[in-house]
Amino acid sequence: IVLTQSPGTLSLSPGERATLSCRASQTITSTFLAWYRHKPGQAPRLLIYGATSRATGIPDRFSGSGSGTDFTLTISRLQPEDFATYYCQQYASLPRTFGQGTKVEIK
């Protein structure tokens, strides 16, 4: 399954809302889709799994939605630590695949 993320780069200010898209080349069964935040020099961090469930310790400004082939990650109010690259990942079929990433940068 090929995952295509858009936009490639999102330029926003702290406090603004970010909407990131992940489109799959075929239906992802059982909403087996996850989102990660990856900051330079750090390990990625799991944000969302099952398309909508927040991982342990993830604040409620992060929310996931979608089903089938179209999924969205929304960050309601960007904090300084949220400026990073975000990846979606599907685990409905092998091989597990990631999208190419969306970079959220400070405007």
Place this chain on the structure above:
Amino acid sequence: EGQLLESGGGLVQPGGSLTLSCAASGFTFGNFAMSWVRQAPGKGLEWVSHISGIGRTSNSADSVKGRFTTSRDNLKNTLYLQMNSLRADDTALYYCAKHLVGWDVFELWGPGTLVTVSS
């Protein structure tokens, strides 16, 4: 939650071999599936392989199938990635990752170890 620490990376010539290790601590290692994920310079994340908690089943990406072998020693709390016939496009930062129980998502990652394949 635990910790993961990769080791074994370095510079290797094309066609060479290398074995990466991932030492786990702070959780019951054998209860969790584990994966290797890599990131080539300037590129995104790529899943490499995974292995079940007891090590009975594993799968890998087509790009490494037949060249890389994933294994684990639950008595030593360690995950391994044996890499043979290395190519320049295997150059990447290699992360080990612990699965969220019951899900093939990665809830804990190590800091990564860098593998450079170059003559």
